[in-house]
Amino acid sequence: MKGNFFISLRLFFERRRQSIIATLGVVIGTAAFIVMSSMVNGFQKYFLEEALNINGHVKIFVGSTFREDRILRKVYKEGIFFVLGAKPKSVKNRISNYSEILNRYARDENVLGITLHLIGNGVISYGVKEKPVTFVGIFPELENKTLRISKYLVKNNLAQLKRNKEAVILGIKLAEELGIKDIGKKVVLVLPNGTLHRLKVVDLLNTGITEIDKSRVYLHIKKLQDILGKPNEVNEVILKLKSADLAPFYAKRLTKETGYRAESWQESFKNFLSIFKIQKIITRSVVFAILLVSGFGIFNIIMMTVLEKKRDIAILKAMGYEKRDIILIFSLQGIIIGVFGGLVGNILSYGILEWLETIKIEVEGIVRAEGFILDRSISYHLQGFIFAVLVSFFASFYPAYRASRFHPVEVFRSGS
Amino acid sequence: MGADTVLKAENIKKLIGNYEILKGINFSIKRGEFVSIVGASGSGKSTLLYILGLLDTPTEGKIFLENKEVDFSQEKKLAALRNRKFGFIFQFHYLISEFTALENVMIPMLKAGVDSKRAKEKAEYLLERLGLKDKILRKPYQLSGGEQQRVAIARAIANDPILLLADEPTGNLDSVNTQKVMEIFQELNSEGTTIVMVTHERELTRMTHRVVEIKDGEIVEETTLV
Numbered sequence: 001m002k003g004n005f006f007i008s009l010r011l012f013f014e015r016r017r018q019s020i021i022a023t024l025g026v027v028i029g030t031a032a033f034i035v036m037s038s039m040v041n042g043f044q045k046y047f048l049e050e051a052l053n054i055n056g057h058v059k060i061f062v063g064s065t066f067r068e069d070r071i072l073r074k075v076y077k078e079g080i081f082f083v084l085g086a087k088p089k090s091v092k093n094r095i096s097n098y099s100e101i102l103n104r105y106a107r108d109e110n111v112l113g114i115t116l117h118l119i120g121n122g123v124i125s126y127g128v129k130e131k132p133v134t135f136v137g138i139f140p141e142l143e144n145k146t147l148r149i150s151k152y153l154v155k156n157n158l159a160q161l162k163r164n165k166e167a168v169i170l171g172i173k174l175a176e177e178l179g180i181k182d183i184g185k186k187v188v189l190v191l192p193n194g195t196l197h198r199l200k201v202v203d204l205l206n207t208g209i210t211e212i213d214k215s216r217v218y219l220h221i222k223k224l225q226d227i228l229g230k231p232n233e234v235n236e237v238i239l240k241l242k243s244a245d246l247a248p249f250y251a252k253r254l255t256k257e258t259g260y261r262a263e264s265w266q267e268s269f270k271n272f273l274s275i276f277k278i279q280k281i282i283t284r285s286v287v288f289a290i291l292l293v294s295g296f297g298i299f300n301i302i303m304m305t306v307l308e309k310k311r312d313i314a315i316l317k318a319m320g321y322e323k324r325d326i327i328l329i330f331s332l333q334g335i336i337i338g339v340f341g342g343l344v345g346n347i348l349s350y351g352i353l354e355w356l357e358t359i360k361i362e363v364e365g366i367v368r369a370e371g372f373i374l375d376r377s378i379s380y381h382l383q384g385f386i387f388a389v390l391v392s393f394f395a396s397f398y399p400a401y402r403a404s405r406f407h408p409v410e411v412f413r414s415g416s
Numbered sequence: 417m418g419a420d421t422v423l424k425a426e427n428i429k430k431l432i433g434n435y436e437i438l439k440g441i442n443f444s445i446k447r448g449e450f451v452s453i454v455g456a457s458g459s460g461k462s463t464l465l466y467i468l469g470l471l472d473t474p475t476e477g478k479i480f481l482e483n484k485e486v487d488f489s490q491e492k493k494l495a496a497l498r499n500r501k502f503g504f505i506f507q508f509h510y511l512i513s514e515f516t517a518l519e520n521v522m523i524p525m526l527k528a529g530v531d532s533k534r535a536k537e538k539a540e541y542l543l544e545r546l547g548l549k550d551k552i553l554r555k556p557y558q559l560s561g562g563e564q565q566r567v568a569i570a571r572a573i574a575n576d577p578i579l580l581l582a583d584e585p586t587g588n589l590d591s592v593n594t595q596k597v598m599e600i601f602q603e604l605n606s607e608g609t610t611i612v613m614v615t616h617e618r619e620l621t622r623m624t625h626r627v628v629e630i631k632d633g634e635i636v637e638e639t640t641l642v
């Protein structure tokens with residue numbers, strides 16, 4: 001055993017050029033794995049965390065009962081007929097039993113908070129610029145207690161919503177598109193019924209999530225009920241849960257119990273989640289390809305070493321080293337390469353991540369940020385290291401096995 | 417067979433394909449003997465030596481090592497016997513090129529479980545005895561052919577084998593180095609090491625106790641010199 005370690009280590013350090021080349025492949029694979037995991041997961045985690053902070057986990061709303069493919073039954077026996085393009089029935093867009101929901105679920109141990117909304121549609125105009133928007137009427141304190149809205153307000157003026165009847169909060173990208181750079185500006189809200197309402201921008205919402213910052217408009221719920229002529233009405237209830245994973249379960253239960261449609265965030269973000277999934281698959285494939293290439297590198301180098309060292313292997317066997325010893329000597333080479341490459345790759349990736357964190361660039365896509373959003377979890381470092389060792393071990397195993405099968409007499413006979 | 421028999425070969429045959437390389441060799445080696453095997457090229461000398469050293473399997477026949485029959489089906493045991501009981505020297509030194517002379521000599525001892533400090537001390541001692549005191553840290557390519565062969569001898573005797581098997585150990589050496597190697601063999605033999613040496617240099621057999629001549633896979637003559 002001791003002999004095997006000794007021989008393996010000495011070979012690794014003496015065959016410097018091969019060892020460095022093989023190790024380098026592992027270094028690059030490991031570093032790529034860690035850096036890419038940090039970047040992709042950093043972005044995805046950030047997006048979901050912020051989005052859930054502001055949107056909650058479960059949304060109860062009045063879903064349309066209209067189905068595109070209603071089946072016309074009992075018309076003909078021999079077939080099923082669909083009606084396409086049927087005229088939607090009008091449904092009252094209100095949740096009448098919201099106080100019941102509030103009472104029942106406020107005490108649930110998994111529910112951190114519940115907030116009530118009145119949602120409406122209209123057009124917001126500033127000068128000659130107009131934007132169709134969906135506005136959200138909120139109880140400012142309840143909203144902030146449940147969701148972390150004030151965290152994202154540029155001027156921290158949430159209280160103004162209560163004090164000032166004309167107050168409105170705009171998403172920062174929406175404001176920008178309208179040409180509003182600062183608070184205090186007056187905008188006009190045009191409702192579908194034709195009425196106009198002058199409002200004053202008291203704050204801007206900056207979540208970093210483009211989708212929200214581009215569309216969100218907050219008003220006080222009383223004001224909205226007032227101008228929409230829907231006193232005391234609520235048409236959306238939002239639940240914030242202890243754990244994001246509970247959302248589908250609660251959504252199902254709420255749909256059944258309330259008679260309205262309850263949607264989990266997983267459903268609301270379905271599109272994003274599937275993009276994320278693809279993103280992860282792509283990253284994994286790239287990393288896998290890199291690891292595969294470095295694995296082949298190791299395979300080649302150990303195979304070359306083994307063929308070059310045929311005579312040494314023969315003499316080792318003559319001196320009493322067994323098959324097992326030979327396998328160990330050469331697969332240990334792989335493990336040493338993996339451990340070294342894994343360690344150096346970890347250090348390298350740490351350096352790269354540190355450097356990426358200092359870089360200031362304006363990123364604008366699904367999220368806006370001033371640099372890379374990184375998830376600096378130790379688990380990526382650990383995973384990277386384990387992958388490195390496993391890949392190197394497996395890559396060296398076959399050559400090591402081949403080496404163990406050499407017959408000393410055949411090698412001696414083949415001369416020199 | 418007597419208690420002083422180190423190794424006994426009984427009716428050893430070796431077939432490769434239909435070709436009978438060894439045709440029933442009967443032969444035994446006593447403790448402390450220095451035996452030389454001679455014969456024409458292709459007569460089967462190396463083949464016999466590999467079988468005596470448990471590196472190759474006979475097609476037929478038995479080998480008794482210290483009066484115990486060797487079981488050729490047990491690879492692990494064969495390896496352990498080679499490690500503890502045999503020392504091998506070949507025409508080529510077969511030193512590991514990445515290792516120093518010292519490390520090359522340590523390798524069989526490490527396999528035997530000797531701790532590295534003791535293995536190092538012993539390797540130093542053996543190399544010093546063979547006149548390589550100043551060269552223990554050199555790599556094989558930094559040594560002359562004669563020196564390389566002496567390192568190989570040091571490695572072969574590192575585990576104090578009961579039998580040293582040498583296949584044309586001087587085949588690649590000039591007369592001066594050949595002389596040196598033979599002197600080392602005689603010295604080791606006088607200290608009790610049993611040696612079997614294959615050679616085609618007739619004059620070298622004069623320094624041995626017994627000459628066994630092989631022809632076409634058979635022993636045709638045995639001459640005891642002392």
Ligand SMILES: Nc1ncnc2c1ncn2[C@@H]1O[C@H](COP(=O)(O)OP(=O)(O)OP(=O)(O)O)[C@@H](O)[C@H]1O
Pocket residue numbers: 413432435437455456457458459460461462463464616
């Ligand atoms: N694997 C093999 N396949 C076929 N023939 C073989 C094989 N190994 C050995 N032989 C033959 O067996 C015979 C004996 O070979 P061996 O190497 O033992 O001879 P040797 O006496 O050592 O010769 P030399 O003095 O040239 O070393 C030779 O004729 C050789 O060609």
Ligand SMILES: [Mg+2]
Pocket residue numbers: 461462463583
């Ligand atoms: Mg030969």
